[in-house]
Amino acid sequence: MWYPTWALRRPDVSPDAPHQAVDDSNTVVALNPLAHDAGVRVGMGRRAAEALCPTVVTIERDQSADMARFEPVVERIESIVPRVEIADPGRAFIPIRGAVTYYGGEQALIERINKELDTFGGDYRLGLAAGPFAAWQAVQQTSRDSRVFVVTDDDAFLSQLDVSAIGSEELAATFRWLGITTLGALGELPYDAVISRFGRQGMDAHRIARGMGRSPSPRDIPPDPGVESSFDPPIQDFEQASFIARNLAQRLISGLAPHGMAPHRVVVSVVAADGTERVRSWRSADPFDDHTLTDRVRWQLRAWIEGVSAGIRGGISFLRLEPDDLSGSGRQLSLAEDAKETMEMQRVLMEVQAIAGPDSVLVASPQGGRDPAQQVLWSRWGDDPVSHARDTDAPWPGRIPSPAPALVPPNPVPFVVSWADGSPEQVRLASRWVPVLSWAGPWRSVGRWWDGEGMADRYQIVTSAGAYLCEVKDGKTYLLGVYD
Amino acid sequence: MVADIEPIAPVTPVDARDRGREEIFSLSPGQIAGLTGIPGSGLTRVGLSLIAPYAAQGHLAYLDVRGWASPLTAWELGIDPERFIVVRTDDIVTWGRVVGTLLDGMRGVYAEIPHGVKDSALRTLAARARTRRTPLVFRSLAGKLPQGVVHLHLKAREVAWEGTGQGHGALIRRRTLLDASGKATRGMERTIEIEDDGTNHMRVVPNLGTQTSRRFA
Numbered sequence: 101m102w103y104p105t106w107a108l109r110r111p112d113v114s115p116d117a118p119h120q121a122v123d124d125s126n127t128v129v130a131l132n133p134l135a136h137d138a139g140v141r142v143g144m145g146r147r148a149a150e151a152l153c154p155t156v157v158t159i160e161r162d163q164s165a166d167m168a169r170f171e172p173v174v175e176r177i178e179s180i181v182p183r184v185e186i187a188d189p190g191r192a193f194i195p196i197r198g199a200v201t202y203y204g205g206e207q208a209l210i211e212r213i214n215k216e217l218d219t220f221g222g223d224y225r226l227g228l229a230a231g232p233f234a235a236w237q238a239v240q241q242t243s244r245d246s247r248v249f250v251v252t253d254d255d256a257f258l259s260q261l262d263v264s265a266i267g268s269e270e271l272a273a274t275f276r277w278l279g280i281t282t283l284g285a286l287g288e289l290p291y292d293a294v295i296s297r298f299g300r301q302g303m304d305a306h307r308i309a310r311g312m313g314r315s316p317s318p319r320d321i322p323p324d325p326g327v328e329s330s331f332d333p334p335i336q337d338f339e340q341a342s343f344i345a346r347n348l349a350q351r352l353i354s355g356l357a358p359h360g361m362a363p364h365r366v367v368v369s370v371v372a373a374d375g376t377e378r379v380r381s382w383r384s385a386d387p388f389d390d391h392t393l394t395d396r397v398r399w400q401l402r403a404w405i406e407g408v409s410a411g412i413r414g415g416i417s418f419l420r421l422e423p424d425d426l427s428g429s430g431r432q433l434s435l436a437e438d439a440k441e442t443m444e445m446q447r448v449l450m451e452v453q454a455i456a457g458p459d460s461v462l463v464a465s466p467q468g469g470r471d472p473a474q475q476v477l478w479s480r481w482g483d484d485p486v487s488h489a490r491d492t493d494a495p496w497p498g499r500i501p502s503p504a505p506a507l508v509p510p511n512p513v514p515f516v517v518s519w520a521d522g523s524p525e526q527v528r529l530a531s532r533w534v535p536v537l538s539w540a541g542p543w544r545s546v547g548r549w550w551d552g553e554g555m556a557d558r559y560q561i562v563t564s565a566g567a568y569l570c571e572v573k574d575g576k577t578y579l580l581g582v583y584d
Numbered sequence: 585m586v587a588d589i590e591p592i593a594p595v596t597p598v599d600a601r602d603r604g605r606e607e608i609f610s611l612s613p614g615q616i617a618g619l620t621g622i623p624g625s626g627l628t629r630v631g632l633s634l635i636a637p638y639a640a641q642g643h644l645a646y647l648d649v650r651g652w653a654s655p656l657t658a659w660e661l662g663i664d665p666e667r668f669i670v671v672r673t674d675d676i677v678t679w680g681r682v683v684g685t686l687l688d689g690m691r692g693v694y695a696e697i698p699h700g701v702k703d704s705a706l707r708t709l710a711a712r713a714r715t716r717r718t719p720l721v722f723r724s725l726a727g728k729l730p731q732g733v734v735h736l737h738l739k740a741r742e743v744a745w746e747g748t749g750q751g752h753g754a755l756i757r758r759r760t761l762l763d764a765s766g767k768a769t770r771g772m773e774r775t776i777e778i779e780d781d782g783t784n785h786m787r788v789v790p791n792l793g794t795q796t797s798r799r800f801a
Contacts, residue, residue: 445643448689449669455681456673464655465665472656481669501754503780504656506628523751540748540755560755562745566624567755581654583745583755584628 101177101213102225102239104142105130106190107161109169109222118156122146129161133244163189167399168406174380176216181209185365185383189399193232193383210248223247230254232383233308237265258309259284266305267385271298275305283309326422327351334373334415338405341416343458345397346390346482347450352421353390354443362387363423368400373414378404383425397421449481458482468492470499470545471558472508472569472581498545500558505569505581512578515570517561524561527568534563542572609764609776609788611635611692611736613717616710618729618766621740626760630738630778631721632658633786635692638719639663642691647683648672649696649725661786674698680705687718694721703730710734736768741775757781 103109107121107130118135120128126146138153150156166189174192178184185193196209203209206228217224227239229251237258238249251257258265261283264272280286286294287309294302327348335341356362364387369379382388382396401419404412453461461481467489469475477489516528517536526533542557556573558580567583611617611634619627635644636658644663646653648670658668669690673682676698686693687709697706706722710733713720722729729737741763747756758780765773779787 441642444689446689448685451685452671452682455678455685456671456675460671460673462670462672463666464668464670466659472654476655502660503755503758504654504660506626506632506654506657507623507650507652508654508656509652538745538748538753539751540753541751560748562748562755563624564742565622566626566743567745567748567758568624582623582652583758584623584626 101192101194101217102227102242103170103173103190103222104225105132105223106170107163107166108132108159109190110159110165113157113159118153119159120146120149120156121159121161123161131156163395164399164402166190168403171400171403173217173220176219177213180212180216183381185381186396186400187383187385193235196228206250210250214248225249227251229257233385234258236385237261259287263309266308268301268305271301271305274298325352325356325426326420327355328418328420330418331416334417336405336415338402341401341405342394342398343453344419345401346394347454348419348421349393349397350390350446350450350482351443352423353388353393354446356423356426361426362389363393363426364388365423365425366393366396367420367422367424368397369420369422370401370404370412370416371418372412373417376413378412381424393421453481465489466492468494468496470496470543471571472500472504473510475504476508498543498558500543500560500569503583506584507582509579509581512571512580515568515577515579517570517577524559527561527563529563529565534565536561536563538562545571609634609778610637611719611721613719614714615735615768616713616720616722616733617736617738618722618724618734619738619740620724620727620729621738622727625740625743626758626778626780627723627738627740628653629657629661629780629786630760630762631694631723632661632663634721635694635719636661636663638692639667643667643669643689644692644694645669645671645686645690647679647686647693647695649674649679649698676700680709683709683720684712687712687716687720690718692719692721694723696723696725697729699726703733706730706733734766736764737766738776739763739765 108119113119113132115132118138118140119132120135120140121130123129128140128142128144128146128149131140131142135153135156138156140149140153140156146158150158170189174184174186177192177194181194181196181199183195185195187193200206200209203212210226210228213226223244224247225239225242226248227235227242228249229235229238231254234251234254234257238251241249259282263275263281263283263286265283266272275286280289286306289306291306294306298305329344329348335344352366353362364385365381365383366388367379367381369377371377380400382400384392388396401416449461459480462478463481464476464478467475467477468491517524518526518533524536524539526535539559539561541559545556545558547553547555554574556571558569558571561568561570568579569581569583571578571580617631617634619631621627638644639662644667646658646668651672651674653670655665655668655670659665671682671686673679679698679701683693683695693713707730710720722734739762740760742761744759745755745757747753760778760780762776762778763773764776776788
C-alpha cells in the first residue's frame with residue numbers, strides 16, 4: 101500500500117496550487133498533480149524544480165508528523181489484515197496470504213481494502229505480489245488512473261523490469277554498458293561470475309534479479325535479541341519518549357552487532373498505563389542501523405502519543421523492540437573494536453543521559469579557530485557527527501599557540517587586571533590582588549569586521565598562582581582560559 | 585595542530601634510576617588519585633595524564649562540574665577525541681549516581697567533586713572503582729579530600745612557567761611542585777616536580793628536593 105504524495109497530505113497544502121515536498125538534501129520526494137503537469141518529477145533537486153515551475157510551493161518533509169497522520173490509516177487496515185508492516189509514512193506492506201483465503205480471493209480483499217482506504221481519500225496505490233520486493237516494484241507500476249497492480253508470476257514480472265530496480269544506479273549503469281538491461285538478463289548471468297566481478301554488491305543484485313530475496317539469516321542468533329524497558333512513572337512527554345527510543349534502538353543494534361547481523365523488520369510494542377497494548381511492525385529493505393531505527397521508533401511513538409487515535413492513555417509504562425527478519429548484512433566490526441566493551445560503554449552513557457539529561461553527555465571534535473573555545477566543536481553523544489566543522493588546516497592568523505588552557509569558560513567572563521603603560525601589573529583573583537610575573541602577547545584577533553565585530557587583543561598572563569589567557573576588547577578585559 | 589598529536593606517551597621519568605617517582609606517578613586499574621589545589625596549578629593536566637594511558641583501551645570520561653573543561657588538553661595528551669566523553673552536570677543530588685555509573689563502563693574517570701558531597705559518598709565511589717578496576721581521579725573543588733579514600737593524593741604547591749617575558753614570547757613549559765601522599769608513597773609525604781611542555785610528554789623531574797621550589801617563587 102503506497103501513498104506517493106503522503107508528504108503533501110497536510111492541512112497547509114492546497115490542491116489548487118502546485119506543491120512539492122523536499123527531504124533534508126533538498127530532493128523532491130512528493131508532488132501534487134499540478135506540479136507534475138508543470139514538469140516537476142520526484143528525485144529532482146529543489147532548485148531545478150523551482151526553475152521548471154516558479155510558482156511551486158515547497159514544503160519540507162516532516163516524517164514524524166507524517167507518521168502521526170498515517171497511523172489511523174494503518175489502524176484501519178489492521179482491522180482487516182493483521183500485522184501490517186510500515187516501511188515509511190505513507191508506505192506499508194500488508195501480509196495478505198491468510199486474508200485472501202478469509203475474504204474469498206484477492207479481488208474481494210482488494211475491494212475491502214479499497215473501501216477502507218476510500219474513507220481517507222487521497223491518491224493511494226496497491227501492488228500485489230508474492231514477496232515484498234516484487235510488491236514494491238508492482239505498486240510503482242500503478243498510476244492515478246490505475247491504482248492496483250496485481251502480479252501473478254513474480255519471476256516473470258521481475259525479469260522484465262529495468263536493471264535499475266536493483267537500487268544502485270552506479271551498478272545499473274555498469275550492467276547497461278555491458279548490454280544487460282533487465283533483471284531477467286542479469287539473473288541469467290552465471291552466479292559465480294557476477295560475484296567474482298562485482299563482489300558483495302553484485303551478489304545482492306543477482307539475488308534480487310532471480311527473485312531470491314535476501315541472504316538467509318545468520319547461523320548464530322541469540323535466544324532473545326529483543327530489548328525492553330519499563331517506566332515508572334509512565335512517559336507522557338514525546339521528547340522523553342524519543343530519548344528512550346534512541347537508547348533502546350542503540351541497545352538493540354549494538355546487541356546484534358557482535359553476531360554480525362541486523363534486522364530488516366522490527367516490532368515496536370508498548371503498554372500504556374491503563375494496560376492497553378499497542379504493537380506495530382516496521383520494515384526496511386536495507387538493514388536497520390541505530391539511526392534509522394531510532395527514527396522509526398520515534399515516529400511510531402509520536403503517532404501513538406500525539407496522534408488522533410490517542411492510543412496511549414496515561415503514558416507509556418513499557419516499551420519493547422523486537423527484531424525480526426535478521427540478515428547477515430549487519431555492521432562489520434573493525435579489527436580493533438571490542439564489541440562487548442563498546443556495548444557496555446554505550447549502555448553506561450545512555451544511563452548517564454537518563455540521570456543527568458541527554459544534553460549533559462558530550463563529545464568534542466577538533467575544528468579550526470583562533471581561540472581555544474573556537475577550536476572545539478561540541479555535539480551531544482549519540483547524535484550524528486556535526487558536518488560543519490571549520491577547517492583545521494586553514495592558517496587562522498592570530499591563533500593562540502599551544503599549550504592550550506585546560507579550563508575554558510563557555511563564554512568570556514570579566515577579568516580584573518590593572519594595567520600600567522599597556523602592561524599588566526596585577527590581576528584580581530577572588531578577593532586579593534596578585535602581581536603579574538610575566539606576560540606575552542598581544543595576539544590580535546580582527547574578527548568579522550563586516551559583521552561589526554571589533555578587534556581584540558589576547559594576552560597570556562603569568563602569576564604565582566598560575567597562567568591565564570585573557571582578551572582585551574573595547575577597553576575591558578575578559579578571561580578566555582586558565583592553564584590548569 | 586591538535587589532530588597531528590603523536591600517539592600517547594604518558595608521564596615519563598627522565599631518569600630511569602628514579603623508579604620511586606615513576607611508580608608514584610601512575611594509576612593502576614582500580615586505583616584512585618585525589619587532586620587538590622587552586623585552578624591554574626596544572627592539576628587538570630596532571631589528572632588527565634594519569635588516566636590517559638587507558639584511552640588506548642577504551643573511553644575516558646571527564647565529569648565537568650564547573651562547565652569549563654576543554655578537551656584540547658586531553659587531545660594534547662594524546663587522547664583520541666572520539667574516546668573522550670565530557671559529562672556536564674553540577675547537580676549535587678545526582679553527582680554520585682553519575683560517577684558510579686561511569687565507573688561501570690568507562691576505562692578511566694576524571695571527576696570534579698562539587699562542594700557539599702559527603703565523605704561517605706566518596707568512600708562508596710572509591711570502593712566501586714576498586715571493584716570495577718576503573719582508575720579514578722577525584723578533583724576536589726572544595727580543596728580537601730577525606731582521609732583514606734585515595735591511593736595517591738597530589739596537592740599543588742607551586743607552579744612556574746617558562747617562555748614568557750615582559751610582553752614577548754609565549755607559554756612554553758610549566759614546572760609544578762606537588763606534595764604527594766597516600767598509600768602510593770607508603771604513607772610518607774614526598775615532593776614531586778612535574779615538567780610539562782604542553783605536548784603529550786609530561787615528565788617527572790628527578791633529583792629535586794623541596795628547596796628547589798625557591799627557584800620558581
